[in-house]
Amino acid sequence: MDTTTARPSLKPWLVAAGPALLLALGVGGVAARVRADAPDGVTFAVFAALTFPFLLAFGALLLDRTVPSPEQHEDSVESQWLTRASSAAFFDTVAAMGLTLFATSVLDTDGAPLLVFVVLALADLSIRLAVLRRREG
Secondary structure (H helix, E strand, C coil): CCCCCCCCCCCHHHHHHHHHHHHHHHHHHHHHHHHCCCCCHHHHHHHHHHHHHHHHHHHHHHHHCCCCCCCCCCCCCHHHHHHHHHHHHHHHHHHHHHHHHHHHHCCCCCCCCCCHHHHHHHHHHHHHHHHHHHCCC
16 A cells, blocks of 8 residues: 555544543533633633544544554664664653752752653753764764
8 A cells, every 4th residue: 555645544533533522521521610710611611622632633543553654764863863862861851850859859849840841851852862963964
């Protein structure tokens, strides 16, 4: 099968639509019940509407088994660079999280938000990958 001309199937999207809608309505219901910063109807509608597309895409990805994997992707130089950069970035992120945990325990403060570590990890990975490409490419 030629993957460049094959049309993707709508079946995974259609099959995932029902469960995604039910889960999105559930998330909207839980958010409306728990949150008190807006009227329940608004909270329900916003959370359900914004959750549905992500759940739909996730469900379709889980159901779609037709996506071919690239041939010999592990042999490419780019994948080796990415593996090396992500491994080093992971250890940097774990070290930063450990130091932050120690500091927040000693100083009795609130922990740093997870977003800080996600941004740190992505920036670290990007820098390491750029350095590897420049050095070895």
